[in-house]
Amino acid sequence: MLELDASQIAARIGRGEFDPGEVLAAFQQRIAERNPVLNAVVGEPPAGLNADVAALRQRIARGERPPLAGVPVVVKDVIWVRDQRVTQGSLLFQDFIAAQDAVAVERLRRAGALVIGMGNSSEFACKGLTTNKVYGLTRHPMDLSLTPGGSSGGCAVAVAAGLAPLALGTDGGGSSRRPPAHVGVVGFKPSFGAIPDPIGFAHAFIGLQTVAPIARTVRDAALMFEAMAGADARDPQSIDLPGRPLRGACELRIAFSPRFGLEVPVDADVEACMARAIETLQGAGMKILRDDPVWPAGADENALMPLQHVGLAHLFGDAWKRDPSRFDADVARQIERGLQWSGADVARAREAGLQIALTLGEFFTRHDLLICPTTPCVAWPGDRLGPDRIGGVAVEPRGHAVFTPFVNHAMAAAISIPCGRGRDGLPVGMQVIAARGNDRQLLEAAKAIEAALANREN
Structure with a gap:
């Protein structure tokens, strides 16, 4: 069992x-x-x-x-x-x-x-x-x-x-x-x-x-x-999803963006794994076109991080001031930074998030789904915040996280599906994204994607 x-x-x-x-x-x-x-x-x-x-x-x-x-x-x-x-x-x-x-x-x-x-x-x-x-x-x-x-x-x-x-x-x-x-x-x-x-x-x-x-x-x-799933009166931000009929994956307009429209490095094993997976899905009859979101100037995770830092500072800044030793060192640095951001910094981060959401919303007027890597690398040693290098390039500790945060700011739905193995046989994930509210269509398509990739391995 x-x-x-x-x-x-x-x-x-x-x-x-x-x-x-x-x-x-x-x-x-x-x-x-x-x-x-x-x-x-x-x-x-x-x-x-x-x-x-x-x-x-x-x-x-x-x-x-x-x-x-x-x-x-x-x-x-x-x-x-x-x-x-x-x-x-x-x-x-x-x-x-x-x-x-x-x-x-x-x-x-x-x-x-x-x-x-x-x-x-x-x-x-x-x-x-x-x-x-x-x-x-x-x-x-x-x-x-x-x-x-x-x-x-x-x-x-x-x-x-x-x-x-x-x-x-x-x-x-x-x-x-x-x-x-x-x-x-x-x-x-x-x-x-x-x-x-x-x-x-x-x-x-x-x-x-x-x-x-x-x-x-x-x-x-x-x-x-x-x-x-389903709205609850206790949560005014909750929504009921539309009950529209679902289409098969081969009927959908699917975009593939190898770097999610960002100028960031990706490890060669992840690139190769994604390329093989896309070829498999196309062979299964899915209509996948190469297209990238065109993000607003300056759009990256650094533009958004003040929101997390200020959120932490708001909740735990006083406790950190009383005894910083009770906090994880990296979280303590985030709190300290959050106490330094100005109101204008926070407003700029909120505006950056809105522009990202609008960009992805426009993209989904032309495509039903967007495929990209979930991460640009496989797992790394547990004694550090992130890999030191990705794609042969030195990266900051959050270099492994570049392909996921924009989805949250767009309030969209996304799923990570295993799509093969990279270096040392370690798993690689494929991220499939849909517009907010299209969760059930995304899940239906993800089942077909998962099945096609499994048939390749069998």
Whole structure:
């Protein structure tokens, strides 16, 4: 049962072939065996699991068939889970117990899922390396010397290592697309507002962050998404997605942009992997044209970072002033920088984000989907914030993150799908992007893309 997908587990539990308690115990044993060296699942197991299993058995006995019946889910350690310690990877919150479930968790429970544990995160989900002062470093399942990236590294590794079929991350700039790309699983960032998020911690990514399914397959990511999606009166920013008919991938106008229209380096193995994948998709009948978004002058992540820095400074600046030693060193630098930005700096960053959103919106009047690499490199050693060089060029620590943040500022939907192997056999991810609200069309196309790439390997 450990190798089955979430949809298969739920179906077999619904038919009475598996007992949810037995499934839970099997994955708990897997965590006990594999997690000590990976450090992906952190903290104490949720206290109410036995009661959750008993309640699910009663639902099934009454004839209910919840779509995620008995499927274990790891929840990122920044998302509220009722009566659970949720630390945000911060010493400031190491004893915090959540009073209630986040809406996404509430809806996953309603769909029959069982929260099996918490996924490690970088502090406040604000770092591209999954490490913190509470739980330490999460390691890559294929090579313990490497990092899965961040900040949803614990969730991505949990799924990749078979500790759970599903995980729930967050994505404020790529945190649930880049780590899945690095470990070879699927990470889906929904449109902003598609999954309500009114309950939980205040965070630095105001107007940008979404909760994000991580799974082994696109089908499971879609199943998880459908369990959580839909407007909620408690969240005025939440939206109901349009119910328009879906088209097949071969009917869509798809653009391929090898560098997402940016003048940034990409490693040769990633370029080659993406080229092979595009050739495969074209061979499967998909209409893919080479086209790049034309971004406004000065558009890059540096233009946007004041928003994250100021968000952190707003939330934790006073605590940092009292005792900087309680903070991760990189997060402390971000807070210090945030205290220095002016109101005009913040306004310029907001304007840059708006212009990026308008540019991508115009692009989607001509194309239905946009394909680019999820990251310009494969996983790197876990003793540094990012690779020192990409494409043979020295890069800043955030050089690995260049292809994901613009999507958040456009409030758009995007998914990372494994598309092959690069250097040392490490996974490469393909990012597929759609306009805000076209989540279901994106997921439908992603299933076809995933199938075409799998047929190539078979």
